[in-house]
Amino acid sequence: MPRGFTTLLVERRPDRVHVQLNRPAVRNAIDQTMIDELHLVCADLEQDPRILILSGTNGVFASGADIAQLRERRAEDALNGINSTLFGRIARLPMPVIAAIDGWALGGGAELAYAADFRIASDTARLGNPETALGIIPAAGALWRLAALVGEPVAKEIILAGRILNAAEALAVHLVTEVHEPAALLAAAHALADRIAQQDPLATQLAKEVFHVPATEHPLADNLAQARLFESEQKFTRMTAFLERKKR
Template sequence: MAPDYRAGMTALDITEADGIVTVLLNRPAQRNAIDAAMIGEIHELCADLEAEPRIAIITGGTEGVFAAGADIAQLRDRGRADALTGINGTAFERIRRLPMPTIAAIDGYALGGGAELTYACDIRIGTPRTIFGQPEPGLGITAGAGATFRLVRLVGESVAKHLLLAGDKLTADRAFQVGLLHSIVEPSDLPTAATALAQKMQKLSPIALRATKLVTDADPAAHPQVDLLAQAMLFTDDEKHRRMTEFLSRREPPANPER
């Protein structure tokens, strides 16, 4: 048996139950700041979820901080070549492209790279104390790991530019209003809410779920052709026939015993 890739991890705590993978950002002393070690472990996680697709929940726990951004001490020492490599952005893009859905369960601050990690996920659940922010220009840099394009798609240009250019924060209520958060629950209920959503997805056809995510994320110019191709593939799948047959059998009226 191959050794468990999770055994040597220190920045992520990864557990799995009933086919749902839960990923805990695990640098509490650094407020879960995203450093090179965490990025390396995110790549290992993605390799596993690419090889064996499962639904994943990414969380910082319920201690009031999801992730306070990138590790500034490391970021300060990175040069032009590092920026062109896209150290954080490449890892987050890999999360975005995972075959099965990802859920970000966010309690407290999600700032800078921490916020960009949540934007790469498919769905975000927060708590009343969840706060998003992009402080990068105040540090002399841009939000270079996805906020400049993902946030625009998620909340629209006006709201995105307010965060990116004015340095203001987005509270949980406002994030829910603009659609960045799917729902808001109490911190103690966050793990249960995220798991319940993952379990709801898990009841669906896995191949249809993968195809739906792929088509939804496709470049707008690819529609509607990409939708038709995905549908054509699913129409010949045994899972489609089985599920539709079960649906129709539930709708058939019971036999009349008096006839």
């Protein structure tokens, strides 16, 4: 993975990658350069699967898409799905993705968080989709991911009526699963990553993959994944260790 990023701060560990969105002068607004650099991160994690932690800098996750660039985009840009293509790629990464949300996560920033497998927040977090106030729609996932996460009534309040959720409200509707003091947020994200890393990586990858297949593909997809795992060395090693612990 290239190390000369201009919009991201990247920390690599053997089992995870921590990516911080880093455009503090514009509250981490997502511009084309950040999109391109996140694609490079995805390419690396597709080749070498690891947990991904996404966070912001300076008390902000991402204030949204870069409005200066967004204003100049035309129909062809919309049809190219610039943000939606990236967020879909992040959602499909082999290993789980954790969004650690501090401060504002609005518009495209919120949609990036919705694409993660886990969302945890600081008590300063604010999440919402104000796109219709700018004459557009949230077309990078909110119109379908958000309803799946929080239900149609709350999703419509956010998308159609401009409601911004604070951390307590986001926790109450299960949009986030944990709330922490800002100073403790990244430690909590790494603690969650530690728990994920204790599982068998292949089983975790297949569980995530099958979790997201269409309903019509169950139970065949489950059985095919389980058949692969039933022949894996880790299955025998981990189950033998479990039985040995029970004997003690």
